[in-house]
Amino acid sequence: MSKDFEIILAADIGGTRARFALFETGGGVRLAHRVELETARHASFAGLLQAALEALAGHGTVPSAAVLAVAGPVERGRFCRPPNIAYAMDLDTLEPGLLPAHSVLINDFAAQAHGCRLFGQERSQEVLPGAMDPSLTQAVLGPGTGLGKAALVPDGRGGYVVCGSEGGHAAFPFNGPEEQRFQDFVLEITGEPYVRWEGVVSGQGLALLHRFLSGRKVSPAEAEASLEASSPVCGWFARLLGRACRDYVLEVMATGGLFISGGVAARNPVLLEHPEFTNEFRLSATHARLLGNVPVRLVRDQDVGLWGAATVGAALLGRCP
Template identity: 30%
Template sequence: MALAADRYSLVADVGGTNTRVALAEGRTVLPATIRRYPNQPFVDRGEGLEAVLAAYVDELDGVDCEGAAVAIAGPVRDGAGELTNLSWRMDRETLARVTRAERAVVLNDLQAQGHALDDLAPGSVKAVQSGRASAPGAARLVIGAGTGFNAAPVFDTAGGRIVPPSEAGHVSLPLRGEEDFRLARYLESEVPIADGFASVEEVLSGRGLEHVYLWLGTEAGDPVPRSAKAIMACLADGSDPRAEATARVYVRMLGNVAGNLALTLLPYGGIYFIGGVVRAMRPWLEPFGFAAAFADKGRFGEFLTQFPVSVIEDDYAALTGCASFLDTQRGR
């Protein structure tokens, strides 16, 4: 594939499990250039994100990019970031070198999702709660639930779009009853990765599903683990009541956390869920009581019904967000 130099941007979405890479022309991601790389083989060879990006550039015959943007699932500061659930790091200088790009930027993955909101693929946004229409430019919120969990507000201002980063998955799990306290105590004492702290991510992520499933089994005297993929498969075919019980805990907690974030940030323009776990869970959000849990805020329950809530089913939205961000920064 012969590609002109300094015409395209390289965009990448780096999660804890997979890295997606593509070329973009302006704000448009080129579908034929999208590649998906499982991270584990690179980890097994002692390699990091730089090796993934180099492999992509080589696969496209050494394409010389004009711009490059990488969205990573972890905190970013001063142009450098490190994945929360994988010991990979990336900074602007390394990104520019490996892609030969004149412009390079490292974003948090939820920041990229926020920059994608106006450029999503048609039909990729599925409503969960209709809410009430808002004025143009109202604040919005993206919430990601996949390998990890995070959230970021989206503000459109006269000077451009601002998507502040956060690490919302690592705040304390909200507890509303005895069952929640038992779950928190289990996470604190029995889950090594939790390190004695019951955070939101230890429930509202892929491994969080596995934690909840094993906790329910432990309480029932049958501590048999299942993978998140197996839990969702059993939920779909109805073969395991514990999978349904796990999903009900997940949906209730998701509604509780999202309601807290809505009251904190007042995203009248809408709340957008992204990520593989919440996409898989979408058919069960309504029957398992997401709306009730979201509005379970006492006298502010009715207030919360005004926020539109949706699920984004475009798996490449973060790539679009990287392209959109680079395009808005052109010439600055």
């Protein structure tokens, strides 16, 4: 293979779906082939990788690097124990030769952040107006199986640093007696010591909210299917998502804008069109003006994380994406 043409294996492995793709380098990166698997159908990390590689093997290409974005905290680029996946991911225990020598794990929302920096403007739609400004800190947040967060921070040299977060596992701030009753409900159902952000602002949280308000136990997919702008579930979830976005923007001072990603938001833009989202996002006793100037965009393209992982792979090979 020509030294001007190499292949990168990129992955975006979430608690529900695992996307894998082969990208070609050379004048940037180009998506060549893509497969999508159900994460829970596989009993191990190695089994998931084998299934993905077999599905991609017919294309006759051997990757020179692999960047696997996973939904959890990554240690030294080699190990992750995702909170919403039944198995750990350890590159050092894989069969030799299964992946190329240049292989790393990165957090899934770090990959989302890299992808949003490249394509966020063109592959997203406006939620709240304003010009995204990459010279300032930008935030990326998204509800899916869990709740992911990352920040894009200028490095002072014209580039940026991606700062990951496990803030989805911090304690959720409930307000008022109605929300306190919901808090008690979630604690009783989950048995956890406190309600986490992603226990509320996620697909699982949406199903719990539906159960709390309607008395009917449903799956996350069923809860999504029943969302309507006029429903109490939609109003509640829009408010809680607005709170998640507001608090993270303030935590990292993301005055350059916020990208909202993640499957729940991407599939249900009605949540961001609801007035409860905007009202909660801009609600602040001290920084209402600052929040009123922060632009917000919804990333509908669910492959942005794959593109972000591919750009990290290109950097591993010394190639500018």
